[in-house]
Amino acid sequence: MKYLFFLIFVLTSPWLQAAPLAFITNQGEHTVSVIDIKQQKVLKTIPVGKAPVGVVTAPKLGLVFISNVDSQDVSVIDSKQLQVIQQIAIGGSPVGLALSPDETRLFVADWTADRVHIYDTHSFQRIDSIDVGKAPAGLLLSRDGQMLIVANRDDNQIVLVDPNHHQPMQTLAVQKHPFGMSLSHDGQRLYVVNVLSNSVSIVQLNHLSEPMQHITVGEHPYCVVESLDGRYLMVTNTQDDDVSVIDLTLGKQIKRINVGAVPEGIDIDPITGLVLVANWSSGDLSLIDSQQLVLIKQIKTGDKSRAFGQFILQ
Secondary structure (H helix, E strand, O other): OHHHHHHHHHHHOHHHHOOOEEEEEEOOOOEEEEEEOOOOEEEEEEEOOOOEEEEEEEOOOOEEEEEEOOOOEEEEEEOOOOEEEEEEEOOOOEEEEEEOOOOOEEEEEEOOOOEEEEEEOOOOOEEEEEEOOOOEEEEEEOOOOOOEEEEEHHHOEEEEEEOOOOEEEEEEEOOOOEEEEEEOOOOOEEEEEEOOOOEEEEEEOOOOOOOOEEEEOOOOEEEEEEOOOOOEEEEEEOOOOEEEEEEOOOOEEEEEEEOOOOEEEEEEOOOOOEEEEEEOOOOEEEEEEOOOOEEEEEEEOOOOEOOEEEOEEO
């Protein structure tokens, strides 16, 4: 009988059933808000390290990694129990995070040390560190896992790193202060947001010698994501409190969608196509219909919501 009651409790616990989930870092209150995207509400608020910024989800491992700038560590969240199970000491200023496709290695951009650190995701031990350039922010792994892409803000460039041999392979100049990045769904195009140039650079990863395309957006853009059909890019503009919509066929901005105050992190739910935007100053999450290109809801999260990285867990 006790086992039956326990089984019923487990099967009916909302945080064990809920999927997909969004993990929103609240830098001002040292927490992560967990959002049930289907129900469009906050499930739980989890205390983490000091000043959480970056996030990356690991669905195979059932983990979520959070970079904490002020406590100089990474919090590891169990995505089933929704609680922190480990703190990984980093040192420096951890910002951007990325995972290898098999989720065995975690890559951490150390903003002040100008390095990317590599960690084993089972032992949580550091494997190596790579010198990459000034103020590394956004990190991405190519779809095949053979290229680590680093946005070096203060060098105005991206660096392509061999993630297996831990060596930089090539640098590419973009525009001023590259920060957030994302890949096209087919993995062939890289989108780089240039904060001080108010632009997005498009890099053809299979043809690196081709000239880049630069598309103008709003003031101080931060992060970018592609719509599920590959038709649009959505870019957060931190100083305009809106999201730019870029038509990739036309190669230009076609619309602006008002969201919360100082939008930063952005991600897309691969099931519903909902675009989620974390708003720093208003401390909330904006939900955008990526087909109709309209705002449909605001969800209160926490103080200084940032969610820099891939924050939706399926």
